[in-house]
Amino acid sequence: MRLGERIREIEEDDRLDPAASRMRALAERLPAGPVRDILHGVQLGHPLHPIMVHLPLGSWLAAVLLDTLPGDHRRSARALVNVGLLASLPAAVSGLADWSSQHERQQRVGVAHAVANGTGALLFGASSAARAFGRQGWGRTLALAGMGAVGLGGALGGHIAYYRAGGANSADYLLDRVPEGWHDLGRLEDFPEGDLGSAHIEGVPVVVTRTGGSVAVFLDVCPHMGAPLTDGELVDGCVRCPWHGSEFRADGGTVAHGPATASLESLDTSVVEGRLKARLPQPDAESGTGT
Ligand code: FES
Numbered sequence: 001m002r003l004g005e006r007i008r009e010i011e012e013d014d015r016l017d018p019a020a021s022r023m024r025a026l027a028e029r030l031p032a033g034p035v036r037d038i039l040h041g042v043q044l045g046h047p048l049h050p051i052m053v054h055l056p057l058g059s060w061l062a063a064v065l066l067d068t069l070p071g072d073h074r075r076s077a078r079a080l081v082n083v084g085l086l087a088s089l090p091a092a093v094s095g096l097a098d099w100s101s102q103h104e105r106q107q108r109v110g111v112a113h114a115v116a117n118g119t120g121a122l123l124f125g126a127s128s129a130a131r132a133f134g135r136q137g138w139g140r141t142l143a144l145a146g147m148g149a150v151g152l153g154g155a156l157g158g159h160i161a162y163y164r165a166g167g168a169n170s171a172d173y174l175l176d177r178v179p180e181g182w183h184d185l186g187r188l189e190d191f192p193e194g195d196l197g198s199a200h201i202e203g204v205p206v207v208v209t210r211t212g213g214s215v216a217v218f219l220d221v222c223p224h225m226g227a228p229l230t231d232g233e234l235v236d237g238c239v240r241c242p243w244h245g246s247e248f249r250a251d252g253g254t255v256a257h258g259p260a261t262a263s264l265e266s267l268d269t270s271v272v273e274g275r276l277k278a279r280l281p282q283p284d285a286e287s288g289t290g291t
Contacts, residue, residue, distance in 0.1 A: 211251075
């Protein structure tokens with residue numbers, strides 16, 4: 001059986017649900033608002049967790065490699081193990097924030113991911129202690145075992161990120177389904193002021209916002225996990241997603257609050273003789289968003 005098939009079995013394993021409940025309770029204690037946005041990576045416009053994991057993984061891998069090289073690298077290797085331990089904490093917290101707004105099948109794999117990485121961190125902690133007491137052989141062995149555990153954790157995290165698109169921009173593929181050129185969406189006055197309207201371009205759903213005399217058109221798919229935004233609401237000049245509450249500014253589609261980190265895909269707009277038209281954004285043209 002291939003690794004991917006084995007990991008998909010974890011998605012169906014409800015024995016992980018009690019642990020998921022405990023992790024959910026932990027995640028709920030993370031502060032809401034700007035701190036949580038930072039943990040998601042909203043200000044970066046990119047998920048923070050995959051960036052944060054580089055430091056512990058890189059440090060630990062470097063320590064394990066140093067252990068294999070000729071010469072005396074004991075102090076450097078132990079320092080790298082300790083840097084990895086310190087860096088693993090913020091990496092875990094940012095991962096917990098992302099995990100808390102994922103689907104059940106992703107969360108089950110996320111539990112296994114956390115167990116593997118937690119085991120890896122414990123092994124590296126034991127490695128650091130063994131090195132401190134001069135037990136270099138144990139220090140190397142424990143670090144090697146820790147690397148195996150975090151390697152497995154990385155495979156599980158990769159499954160969530162790539163196979164299940166946790167953290168990917170779920171709206172991106174739709175851009176390629178919108179044909180070039182202007183598309184008629186209907187009479188402008190038929191789209192409600194101060195609310196979300198819906199339309200389609202060749203079968204591609206779009207959401208229309210009219211606020212304060214300006215109009216905007218976005219792909220009707222939340223970049224976070226693909227929710228239909230027209231099921232959400234327009235609040236304080238932002239489109240709020242119905243699933244996990246991400247908010248996107250109606251003026252441009254940028255993220256006001258996560259968990260989404262990617263902006264809404266915004267289309268150029270034009271109003272001709274009272275009819276709203278939209279097209280794919282043109283690289284060198286001013287984006288038309290107005291009546
Ligand atoms: S699908 Fe999660 S915030 Fe929109």
